[in-house]
Amino acid sequence: MASLQLSLPSTYSVRPRPVRCADERQTLFNRIAPVYDNLNDLLSLGQHRVWKRMAVSWSGAKMGDQVLDLCCGSGDLSFLLSEKVGSNGKVTGLDFSKEQLSVASLRRNMSLKTCYKNIDWVEGDALDLPFPDGYFDAITMGYGLRNVVDKYRAMQEMFRVLKPGSRVSILDFNKSTQPFTASIQEWMIDNVVVPVATSYGLAKEYEYLKSSVREFLTGKELEKVALQVGFSSARHYEISGGIMGNLVAKR
Amino acid sequence: MVRASFTILRDAGNGLCKTLSEILVCPLSKQPLRYCEETNSLISDAIGVSFPIKDGIPCLVPNDGKITETEDTSKTDDSVDSSSTKN
Numbered sequence A: 001m002a003s004l005q006l007s008l009p010s011t012y013s014v015r016p017r018p019v020r021c022a023d024e025r026q027t028l029f030n031r032i033a034p035v036y037d038n039l040n041d042l043l044s045l046g047q048h049r050v051w052k053r054m055a056v057s058w059s060g061a062k063m064g065d066q067v068l069d070l071c072c073g074s075g076d077l078s079f080l081l082s083e084k085v086g087s088n089g090k091v092t093g094l095d096f097s098k099e100q101l102s103v104a105s106l107r108r109n110m111s112l113k114t115c116y117k118n119i120d121w122v123e124g125d126a127l128d129l130p131f132p133d134g135y136f137d138a139i140t141m142g143y144g145l146r147n148v149v150d151k152y153r154a155m156q157e158m159f160r161v162l163k164p165g166s167r168v169s170i171l172d173f174n175k176s177t178q179p180f181t182a183s184i185q186e187w188m189i190d191n192v193v194v195p196v197a198t199s200y201g202l203a204k205e206y207e208y209l210k211s212s213v214r215e216f217l218t219g220k221e222l223e224k225v226a227l228q229v230g231f232s233s234a235r236h237y238e239i240s241g242g243i244m245g246n247l248v249a250k251r
Numbered sequence B: 001m002v003r004a005s006f007t008i009l010r011d012a013g014n015g016l017c018k019t020l021s022e023i024l025v026c027p028l029s030k031q032p033l034r035y036c037e038e039t040n041s042l043i044s045d046a047i048g049v050s051f052p053i054k055d056g057i058p059c060l061v062p063n064d065g066k067i068t069e070t071e072d073t074s075k076t077d078d079s080v081d082s083s084s085t086k087n
Helices: A010-014 A022-043 A047-059 A076-085 A098-110 A114-118 A151-161 A179-199 A203-214 A219-229 B018-023
Strands: A066-070 A090-095 A119-123 A136-142 A162-173 A233-239 A244-250 B034-036 B041-044 B049-054
Touching: A022 A047, A022 A098, A022 A179, A022 A203, A047 A076, A047 A136, A047 A162, A047 A233, A047 A244, A066 A076, A066 A151, A076 A090, A076 A098, A076 A114, A076 A119, A076 A136, A090 A098, A090 B018, A098 A119, A114 A119, A119 B018, A136 A151, A151 A162, A151 A219, A162 A203, A179 A203, A219 A233, A219 A244
Parallel strands: A066 A090, A066 A136, A090 A119, A136 A162
Antiparallel strands: A162 A244, A233 A244, B034 B041, B041 B049
16 A cells, blocks of 8 residues: 655644644644545544444434535435435535545545435534524534534534534544543554554544643533534443443434 | 645536425525625525535535625625624
């Protein structure tokens, strides 16, 4: 497999520092866009596809629904939702990374599946959603909440644009309260994820993963935020031995 | 991995699909947007900001917005700062 050597912006070579502000994260996701799908498959041994199907099931999306895929990236969840809602339904995939949306758009245009025509792509910010109140029948967010700079606000926006009685399904790494699980997770990031990412010239981008999981909220904390925001119920499910988690909240 | 040429199959840059234009609102004011065919952009009359559409994808990140020119002032090219506080 050819390795991709991407030249790093000069700011990255000065000194390593946490990727904190939204602009830096946007740049990060733009940079990894060309290899994002390949690395997801490689690093999770294809398991991410199973987790994403579970997330879509939990969202309750069904035929004819209007659904939103937040932080859609290259579109994995959007494509699954597209099959669920059918030609009478509509999927809106939103992301703040132009490059990720380009990949998503290309994948859709190159696909032979005509049902994917029911997907619209929007470049937008999860903290300031360009949608009216109470519009969507279901929302998914895959590996996005951990990357937004204001989780509470993101959940407020999700609540606002959801129809009453509808659900949001948020899949992400689990910040485990079990020291053993947390150690396994960090070991895998240090010894599998980063070395593989290094061969693609993306070491620093994937080192960000460890700090972002550390700074993330635990399942209980996510449930609490969802209830504080106004969701009527919130439940966090741990999957794959606690390495991943999925929050399901109902408006 | 051969990097595909993203330009080949991009959507036409102009226009916006009907259903999308019906649901989108201004990300800041949450008021309806108006499609401007001349500039291929979405205008938020509520706050006087226009958002571009590129390759058929509306760009509605607050920082993508530009203050719309008024009749009495010369053209400005200021970008809108997001109203949210980002840590």
